[in-house]
Amino acid sequence: MSPGLNAPQREAIRYLNGPCLVLAGAGSGKTRVITHKIAYLVEDCGFSPANIAAITFTNKAAKEMQERVGGLLGGGKAKGLTVCTFHALGVRIVRQEAKHCGLKPQFSILDSSDTTQIVADVAGDADKAFARTLQWQISSWKNAMIPPEEAVKIAADDIAAAAAKVYGEYERTLRAYQAVDFDDLINLPVRLFAEHDEVRERWQQRLRYLLIDEYQDTNRAQYTLLRLLAGDRGAFTAVGDDDQAIYAWRGADVENLRLLQTDYPKLQVIKLEQNYRSSARILGAANTLIANNEKLFEKKLWSEHGPGDPIRVVGARDPENEAQLVAMRIQAHKFEFGTQFSDYAILYRGNHQARLFEQQLRNHKIPYVISGGQSFFDKAEIRDLISYLRLMLNPDDDLAFIRAITTPRRGVGPSTLEALGAYAGKRHVSLFEAAFEEGVAQHLNAKQLEAVQTFGQFINRLTFRAEREPAGRLLEELLTETHYEAWLMSSCDTREADAKWFNVRDFVEWLGRKGEQDGKNLIELTQTINLISMLDKDDAEFEGVQLATLHASKGLEFKHVFLVGVEEGMLPHQSALDEGNLEEERRLMYVGITRAQRSLTITWCERRKAGADVRVCEASRFIGEMGEGIAMARKDDAPVSQDEGKARLANIKALLAAKGAPG
């Protein structure tokens, strides 16, 4: 085993006598423990990599772990190792055992806008916002493994009652579409393993040792899946930190940490308390802040690092000013200390906050990378393309059918679809299938029938060719034959169309490359598309300031961190204040602070637009809860104009020139 590991880390790695829970504080080397434990299992204990699975919560974390294990084992010895998210593991299980789940192996995976759409359709009244609320309730039930019949009984309020009413029909619709939602990817394997001993045992044989990262963020269904996979032998190591639990809204329950002790009385609990990441001031502020939360496990993080820079708190006039100020500080700081842009991170509560920072970074010619956020796949043009792919894979996917046949416009509109839908409903077949049944001719006029069947044949042709031709070529063909670019140009103004076309090109090239790399055809690629993030591709090496939500930043570290928008109403978020979930917000702040290695700057805005009017904000209470290690804004930290900023930068340059420092 490699040197440089401390005693508890070594203990956690070598412990194999039963289930093991590692309580790992922020920056205490938990990823190291997981990667080294995998290496230990393979190299010292004779495990085959194919029998080990490491489960993470994000694709990004999975990718990073895969790389680190690969580096540790070297020479392709990590081949066959499973490193993926719970959901990706779920896809693998459901796909392989599809027949036991009542699905074809080519089922579609729907994202939240698809599922909201279905809820809206099922509920009848098309209020989108309300549908989202209902969908959210249904998802909570699924996360807690409560079936529709049960939900009807326990629905406590009007919203829950309304959700319970559509829940059953929602599930039936998914099955009719040969589709699953994200929750199904956990729930279906759970049901499968609970009901089929033979299947469960097969998977238990296959995955003989499990390592679970970010265990504090598992929900009930995920925990149950873990238990079913691990079985009585409990051959697993779970790594977690109750202070970093930030997914309660997704059904994660820190209670699962306690549950583990109850369900596995022999559970070995090991604490990692030495922080290797942050300077003492940063760690101290984080500890002081989190001490305001009630503790589940007692844990004292300490560090051998020196005090480091004071934490700075800066108030900005408004969000524009805040973004400008951060951009200028990064520029000046980089110049002064000769750092890399990739040493800096800007972390925020909500995705929408990124925009202004992007704008200012561009203004200052500072390269940046936005990390996390499925938002790329949410873009209309990407969804358009994916709808074609989904339909090729799974002709039962009516949602994909509707989107694809109407985009770009090809003479099929609401009334054609309504007629086709009515017929399909009567025949209990998909829209696609209905289009080629003889009886459909009585419901559509000649022109409509022609349009629908031409489209169907086009898809069939693509599907046929997809199995033997490279994905890249098929995608090109898809774009050419649909005249997608021309349609983009005609449906929005040039600048917008250019941007969209750029995204499309980016997506197509990425998918084509991925197909070549993994030796997969378009159909196979499509099967996992809703689970991969574009950002997996190459952002790691890219030299740029990192932008991320606090949620997406978990597990990452940066030399210099800017925590922005730290105001009452943002962090803690207003909705959390309304519902009294202050502790989770505090943990979110804690996660943000503990990302920083050397310096931490916290900014907040005095005013912020809220819809039509402007709201006056005050600094977050969390800043006050961080104790004395922080330097409040000095006079010269006040917001400055761009000119002033340039002047300041010039000053620094002059200063450095005088000192003879390298440019």
Add this chain to the structure above:
DNA sequence: AATGTGCCTATTTTT
């Protein structure tokens, strides 16, 4: 009946 136009509002966090 399909498509284009313009207004309006809603924004937590992710798989």
Add this chain to the structure above:
DNA sequence: TAGGCACATT
């Protein structure tokens, strides 16, 4: 800011 929806247009 961008996407969704109601209404006008072809």
